[in-house]
Amino acid sequence: MIEIKNLTKSYQFKGKSFKVFENLNFKLFSGESTALIGKNGAGKSTLLRILGGIDQADSGKIITDSTISWPVGLVGGFQGSLSGRENVTFVSKIYAEGSKKNINEKIKKVEEFAEIGEYFDRPFKTYSSGMQARVTFGLSMAFDFDYYLIDEVTSAGDSRFREKSRRKLEELHEKSDFIMVDHNLWGLQFHCNRALLMHNGKIYEYDDIDIAIETHKELLNANITYDEQDKLIEESLKNKKDNIEELTIIESLSNSKSPNNRYDLISDPKLINKFCNNLHIVSNNISSINLKDGVNFPKLIIKDTYKKDPLKISKEIEKYKNSINNNRKLLKIISKDIKAITVKNSINKYFDYSHFMKVHPDMHGYNREDSIFHYSRFGHGEYYREPNRYFNSNIFLDFYPWTKDLKINLLYLFIRWTEEFPKMCEYINSLREQDNK
Amino acid sequence: MNKFFRGFRIQRNVISALIYRELKTRISEVQFGVIGVFIEPLGVMSVFLIIFTIIRELRGVRGILDVELFLVSGIVLFTLFNEIAIRSLNALQANEALFFYRPVKPIDTVIARSVVETGLYSLVLIVITGGIFLYKEKWVLDNFALTAITFLSLSLCALGTGISFMVAGHRYPFLNQFIPIVLRPFWFVSGVFYSLSSIPQWLRPLVSWNPILQAIELTRHSFNSNYFISDSISLNYLITCGVVSCTFGLWIYLNNEKILQTK
Structure with a gap:
């Protein structure tokens, strides 16, 4: 379980401070996968980064006893001048407990998943974006976490890789939970059963992801005032669809x-x-x-x-x-x-x-x-x-x-x-x- | 207790990973692989050594210690301190990508860099002095333990200073340009090409507080115990400097860790 208490984050730019969000309070229970929905700049990725420990909030607490991955899908943690193998070795040395054998195993796993052949030994900066996605995704999947933070994974790479990564995600889903950010809403629906809608620095919890997505779309489309937006969200929160279920x-x-x-x-x-x-x-x-x-x-x-x-x-x-x-x-x-x-x-x-x-x-x-x-x-x-x-x-x-x-x-x-x-x-x-x- | 050790184990893993990465990065930046990394400081040291040896020969200064040994201890030790301090200043920016992984903390990058530099320059020192010994066909190393302890104490000093610099540089970005400029003149007050006993009495207290100078003088003394060091030079002082600077660095780091991790 992850509990978030009074989380506030702001950015400094040219001496001015911009609030991304203020006083967020919510809980993520184990066994539930959560989608983070919101328009661009709503603070989804920032929240993900804070959960992943890359960034620090101004105030507030994150209480958890679970292990949380780094944001999967971002290329951030790789150094361009080093080869894929060296980058993977570096991360394996940090996360793989114990022996050299263990580390080598992880490297082999990533290499097999990535399927980029000899490129694995070439500098990371020479990779195409698809290859980068293959290696970063493969690396994240090689380690076990209770929570995976997933940022825009389902839209990267060619169809073969997307298929593979989706299957891998499904496999992972059996023992781990996801916190996902994705503009591909259908992908979110597929993997998540709960949603957090981020809007104007606040967060709204939805037990039904469909309602959250619908509300999100309405917010995107309409040219409406802030008050009306708030009203829209309020109404959607009351709205519980018990008739509509999804069949897979x-x-x-x-x-x-x-x-x-x-x-x-x-x-x-x-x-x-x-x-x-x-x-x-x-x-x-x-x-x-x-x-x-x-x-x-x-x-x-x-x-x-x-x-x-x-x-x-x-x-x-x-x-x-x-x-x-x-x-x-x-x-x-x-x-x-x-x-x-x-x-x-x-x-x-x-x-x-x-x-x-x-x-x-x-x-x-x-x-x-x-x-x-x-x-x-x-x-x-x-x-x-x-x-x-x-x-x-x-x-x-x-x-x-x-x-x-x-x-x-x-x-x-x-x-x-x-x-x-x-x-x-x-x-x-x-x-x-x-x-x- | 278990948790306590676990923290250490994680940090050890992280630092070893960072050292691996640091070395790999350097190897990828230069030619000739591992030797290439080693050649650069070796070359710089050798050039300095040759120039200053010639100058000293021309001036006809003769000391108890061989000129080459006298200079090499000065140059290598000063460069060690300088490199650690300046590289620590950049450590945060250079390793920014790595804070992507939760266990990697800013201090780990400084420690890793210090370890790499210490290893590198101790190798350089060994190779150059070894070369000098071979050339002169004379073995001059009276107190190896003193050399080693001095070297380590100085890198401890540099580590503490480096941590403080990293924090200061992050809080006040102008220091990133300012500190390297300030460190330059230290070359002249650290006794790289003079000994403490060769400068006027009234000047000595002004420079003898400097742990770099202390370390350099101690190293020279360890090469040849006939090399005279004045009373103001002591190993205890150097070690104290190292411990104090590390304590201060850690204290300042602990108070600022959150700020360092904030983007």
């Missing part, structure tokens, strides 16, 4: 089973409605489900009982939910209003199924070229005209917006990933037969 489904889609059955399910909206009516209770009760291929992940197994009683399915799901509740990468599936769906395929590309959504935060900025959002907004025909190298039509079929009812989509996805999918199809077929009679 991470799953390997490439190994899809029995496409014919799937198509049956998709093609018949009537059938789906019926099916979903039966599963209504289930869908209302699912609040978080984790679906991911992986050894450590529990799999949801729905037993034959579901044929007789849908209620039992919900109990199964409840059990499953409890078993994975402690996992950080929870998928939040809420049946009411869903805001975003992200799906990851076998090569770990994120697809935004944002065409389901009424409102969606700016996914534009997030890795635009990798996202099918670009295509999906034109409707389904566009997919075929513009084949995306990351995207195959097989996957697409899964998410064809055959119905606007998102609940059904989700249930479909959910069921498909259970091991009992073929049985489910049987059940659907039996329903259909009943219908025909």
